[in-house]
Amino acid sequence: MRLVVDLNRCQGYAQCAFLAPDVFAMHGDESLLYNPEADPAQREDVMRAVAACPVQAILLEITDEDMANMVAPDAVAGAGSPSGGAR
Amino acid sequence: MTSTGTHDGSLEQLKREGRIVVVGASLAGLRAAETMREKGFAGSLTMIGDEPYEPYDRPPLSKQVLLGNAVADHTALPRRRAIDADWRLGVPATGLDMAARRVELGNGDAVEYDRLLIATGVRARPWPNAEEGALKGVFVLRTRDDGEGLQRALAAGPRRVLVIGAGFTGSEIASACRERGLDVTVAERGDAPLVGALGGVIGAVAAEMNRENGVDLRTGVMVTSLEGDPSGRVRAAHFSDGSTVEADVVVVSLGAQRNTEWLSGSGLGAGPRGIACDAGCRAFDVRGIVTDDIYVAGDVARSPHALFGYQFLSLEHWGNAVAQADTAAHNMLSVSADRRPHLWVPAFWSSQFGVNIKSVGVPPMGTEILITQGSLAERRFAAAYGYQGRLIAAVTFDNCRWLPFYEQQIEATAPFPPPFSTVDRRPEGTKPMPADFPDPSVPTHGPTITLSGYSPADRKMTFTPGR
Ligand SMILES: Cc1cc2nc3c(=O)[nH]c(=O)nc-3n(C[C@H](O)[C@H](O)[C@H](O)COP(=O)(O)OP(=O)(O)OC[C@H]3O[C@@H](n4cnc5c(N)ncnc54)[C@H](O)[C@@H]3O)c2cc1C
Ligand code: SF4
Numbered sequence: 435m436r437l438v439v440d441l442n443r444c445q446g447y448a449q450c451a452f453l454a455p456d457v458f459a460m461h462g463d464e465s466l467l468y469n470p471e472a473d474p475a476q477r478e479d480v481m482r483a484v485a486a487c488p489v490q491a492i493l494l495e496i497t498d499e500d501m502a503n504m505v506a507p508d509a510v511a512g513a514g515s516p517s518g519g520a521r
Numbered sequence: 522m523t524s525t526g527t528h529d530g531s532l533e534q535l536k537r538e539g540r541i542v543v544v545g546a547s548l549a550g551l552r553a554a555e556t557m558r559e560k561g562f563a564g565s566l567t568m569i570g571d572e573p574y575e576p577y578d579r580p581p582l583s584k585q586v587l588l589g590n591a592v593a594d595h596t597a598l599p600r601r602r603a604i605d606a607d608w609r610l611g612v613p614a615t616g617l618d619m620a621a622r623r624v625e626l627g628n629g630d631a632v633e634y635d636r637l638l639i640a641t642g643v644r645a646r647p648w649p650n651a652e653e654g655a656l657k658g659v660f661v662l663r664t665r666d667d668g669e670g671l672q673r674a675l676a677a678g679p680r681r682v683l684v685i686g687a688g689f690t691g692s693e694i695a696s697a698c699r700e701r702g703l704d705v706t707v708a709e710r711g712d713a714p715l716v717g718a719l720g721g722v723i724g725a726v727a728a729e730m731n732r733e734n735g736v737d738l739r740t741g742v743m744v745t746s747l748e749g750d751p752s753g754r755v756r757a758a759h760f761s762d763g764s765t766v767e768a769d770v771v772v773v774s775l776g777a778q779r780n781t782e783w784l785s786g787s788g789l790g791a792g793p794r795g796i797a798c799d800a801g802c803r804a805f806d807v808r809g810i811v812t813d814d815i816y817v818a819g820d821v822a823r824s825p826h827a828l829f830g831y832q833f834l835s836l837e838h839w840g841n842a843v844a845q846a847d848t849a850a851h852n853m854l855s856v857s858a859d860r861r862p863h864l865w866v867p868a869f870w871s872s873q874f875g876v877n878i879k880s881v882g883v884p885p886m887g888t889e890i891l892i893t894q895g896s897l898a899e900r901r902f903a904a905a906y907g908y909q910g911r912l913i914a915a916v917t918f919d920n921c922r923w924l925p926f927y928e929q930q931i932e933a934t935a936p937f938p939p940p941f942s943t944v945d946r947r948p949e950g951t952k953p954m955p956a957d958f959p960d961p962s963v964p965t966h967g968p969t970i971t972l973s974g975y976s977p978a979d980r981k982m983t984f985t986p987g988r
Contacts (some may be wrong), residue, residue, distance in 0.1 A: 436599035441838070441872075442840040442879070444921075445922050446877065447887065460873055461872060462876055462877065463876075463877070463901075464919055464921055465872035465875065465876070467590055469590065469591050470581055492988055493599050494599060495600050496602065497733075497799045498802045
């Protein structure tokens with residue numbers, strides 16, 4: 435389970451470290467350290483941390499399953515294309 | 522065809538069946554690719570990267586990885602979405618034919634494009650003496666392999682580590698060594714750590730921080746040579762002041778060089794200072810004419826910024842790579858009226874000795890500094906940089922919640938010294954003092970922001986005016 439924290443945005447509120455302490459930890463007063471490839475067993479906790487981060491600094495990878503369910507890019511282009519013609 | 526005209530029509534065609542090539546498969550390349558797909562690009566997308574790995578994140582390499590909290594090969598970047606690309610990894614791009622719209626690869630292949638994004642970033646500046654640099658135990662830190670090798674060398678418990686260069690990366694490495702209980706010497710040519718990026722006033726604080734944490738910090742000296750033992754392992758370094766330091770791990774942390782050599786002779790405005798582009802990320806050619814189909818993003822780009830006098834900025838900042846990639850990708854798929862300028866306010870973070878350091882704006886442009894909150898002695902403060910009566914940048918040490926405020930002030934071109942007063946303004950924060958940056962003509966070890974003039978290319982040109 436891959437994740438990255440935008441540390442420009444992170445304000446060190448430590449919500450994530452509270453909700454998923456195995457993945458996020460404070461280092462000093464306000465520096466955040468995290469494991470960029472967290473154990474899948476932590477998924478629930480990490481999702482909670484993602485939702486709780488007040489500045490939405492945590493980007494969690496969408497899973498293969500999520501990706502498979504996503505609309506194919508050509509379908510998106512076709513739908514948005516005013517030029518019609520070829521589908 | 523609807524009333525949108527031919528230009529738009531060709532754009533629709535590009536989106537439907539065009540060929541987009543991205544050279545440099547790292548942070549900027551990946552984020553741009555994701556944005557292109559999000560904007561409905563359905564054509565072929567080729568990602569060319571000389572490293573054998575899929576895009577990964579570099580900042581943890583000098584932090585979590587060296588501390589042993591994360592593994593170097595576990596820093597692959599999360600994906601915002603599937604990008605359905607043709608990945609050419611482990612193969613460098615070696616040439617660009619602008620007329621034929623073709624990128625040549627190291628394995629003899631060539632890939633044609635309708636739009637090209639260049640995001641080849643920078644690489645670590647190597648130790649100038651190649652033979653000494655090849656000694657076992659000598660490292661640089663830029664790639665995943667570097668991170669893994671260095672972490673292993675630190676885990677083996679060297680008697681002393683020598684870090685050459687006290688920029689952000691060098692300081693983070695020294696900090697990780699101390700946390701692991703290793704003896705470490707830091708050699709810096711300047712008067713203090715971080716002076717190139719933050720100036721002498723803040724540099725002095727950084728120096729104190731190093732020493733209090735047990736770093737053997739040597740400033741105002743240069744390492745003149747590295748010495749190996751008969752087995753080819755590094756064992757000592759000689760300094761310009763005549764001293765010698767024995768170390769079995771040496772990390773060369775002398776800043777970065779831009780990956781533009783592969784473009785030499787292509788006609789693109791690419792040189793040692795980066796690839797010049799307009800505010801919308803479109804690359805200039807060597808004549809200063811903007812190209813139609815070549816875009817740049819990330820560490821390798823050099824673009825003019827309206828907030829900073831339209832000077833060309835080269836930023837080695839994670840957030841810039843993300844933001845510029847997004848803008849470049851948007852513009853690559855937009856007609857000119859819909860294009861956006863890249864007006865991201867430079868921002869950077871670092872973490873060393875347990876202290877969170879963040880900056881916004883362009884500190885090296887500042888001539889004066891004012892401690893606006895907290896105090897230097899407590900190492901918990903915010904400081905503002907001034908340039909010609911304007912607030913141009915700010916830095917915080919363990920005070921990051923204030924940074925968005927300063928960012929707004931910079932964007933609003935607020936005056937300096939700032940008229941606002943804060944509850945905790947200390948005596949040291951009432952009068953601006955010189956920010957004390959080293960002479961810009963003397964290169965420092967990793968300023969992470971380079972300001973340069975207007976010339977789109979760094980090569981010499983003969984100017985023959987017409988009549
Ligand atoms: C150790 C370390 C710590 C950092 N810490 C921070 C931090 O705390 N905060 C912060 O803001 N920033 C930090 N950074 C900077 C940040 O990582 C960069 O700004 C970011 O990686 C830039 O992304 P990029 O995609 O532009 O370039 P890069 O990440 O440099 O990627 C460019 C890619 O292109 C490849 N390439 C080069 N030439 C070719 C070619 N001819 N053909 C094919 N591929 C090529 C390269 O090998 C590389 O994979 C750190 C960097 C390092 C190395
Ligand atoms: S919850 Fe968000 S802001 Fe707080 S420490 Fe975690 S990432 Fe940073």
